[in-house]
Amino acid sequence: MSSLTSYLLLSSLLFSIGLAGALTRRSAILVLIGIELMLNAANLNFIAFWRYGPDPAALTGTMFAIFSISVAAAEAAVGLGIILAVYRHSKTTDLDQMNSMKG
Amino acid sequence: MxxxxxxxxxxxxxxxxxxxxxxxxxxxxxxxxxxxxxxxxxxxxxxxxxxxxxxxxxxxxxxxxxxxxxxxxxxxxxxxAQPVFSSSWIKGGCVAGAVFAVLAWAIDRSATSLEMLPPQPEVAVRQIGDALMRRFVLPLEIMGLLLTAALIGAVLIAMQEKPEMQ
Known part of the structure; x- marks a missing residue:
């Protein structure tokens, strides 16, 4: 098994753990963190392909990872703001209890 | 490895x-x-x-x-006090397991052409700054705009709503 394969396997495992967390946890905060983990798995893929690719000096993988981290940071800020607003409205962060759209 | x-x-x-x-x-x-x-x-x-x-x-x-x-x-x-996993955790776990199985299968079947580690690239922070300011300057500006808009939006969403003046 080559090194690139092991990095890709690690990142797919990270993605699956993040997906499992986002799909199964009840707390809205942890669901958001699961989405962050999936974005991180994508970043690991960018860096691994950049390092093992034919032209590492072109820096495209690094740039893509940096922009992806910035987008993930913006997403985390907006997501946690939405969680705070929903909590103020319905007094819970339990997703099983957030089952009405206009209540 | x-x-x-x-x-x-x-x-x-x-x-x-x-x-x-x-x-x-x-x-x-x-x-x-x-x-x-x-x-x-x-x-x-x-x-x-x-x-x-x-x-x-x-x-x-x-x-x-x-x-x-x-x-x-x-x-x-x-x-x-309540269980930490939602009521549909079996379905979610199955979906995540299936996604991992498909990804691992695809990775195992491919990626044979990129086995050699290329020589270590000489990447200095200076080069990254140079690339950000020349080749990637438009994405950088768009990213700055996106971050500004997202943070202002987050503050607006999370801000305490004042009761309306009648």
């Missing part, structure tokens, strides 16, 4: 799996910080120093603190 890679991968997986499994949300965030630090070390091992330190600054620093603030303001710290 080398020994440092195996150690870092085990650390990252352990931290992230614990973050998704533990009952207490504060413990989840602590385990998550460990996982993010392990990912940063993996980036450093892949000769992406700038991305590794950005990961530490943004994730270990900002995102973890943001999540701790969200836990504090929604008063969801401490062990929960």
């Amino acid at each position: 080398t020994i440092p890679f195996l150690i870092l991968a085990a650390l990252t997986i352990a931290g992230i799996a614990a973050a998704m499994y533990l009952r207490n949300l504060v413990h989840c965030i602590l385990a998550l910080t460990l996982g993010f630090a392990g990912l940063a070390a993996l980036y450093l091992q892949l000769d992406a120093q700038f991305v590794g330190f950005t990961q530490i600054l943004v994730y270990v620093g900002a995102v973890a603190i943001l999540a701790v603030f969200a836990i504090m303001m929604t008063r969801s710290a401490g062990p929960m």
Whole structure:
């Protein structure tokens, strides 16, 4: 098994753990963190392909990872703001209890 | 595969799996910080120093603190009485397992042409800054605009609504 394969396997495992967390946890905060983990798995893929690719000096993988981290940071800020607003409205962060759209 | 890679991968997986499994949300965030630090070390091992330190600054620093603030303001710290997994956790777990199986199968069947590690690239922070200011200057500006708009939007969403003056 080559090194690139092991990095890709690690990142797919990270993605699956993040997906499992986002799909199964009840707390809205942890669901958001699961989405962050999936974005991180994508970043690991960018860096691994950049390092093992034919032209590492072109820096495209690094740039893509940096922009992806910035987008993930913006997403985390907006997501946690939405969680705070929903909590103020319905007094819970339990997703099983957030089952009405206009209540 | 080398020994440092195996150690870092085990650390990252352990931290992230614990973050998704533990009952207490504060413990989840602590385990998550460990996982993010392990990912940063993996980036450093892949000769992406700038991305590794950005990961530490943004994730270990900002995102973890943001999540701790969200836990504090929604008063969801401490062990929960109800079960931590939602009512449809079997379906969610099956979907995640199936996704991992398909990805692992696809990775196992491909990626045979890129086995050699190319020589270590000479990437200085100066070159990254140069690329950001020349070739990638338009994406950089758009990213700045996006971050500004997203942070103003987050503040507006999370702001306490005042009762309307009648």
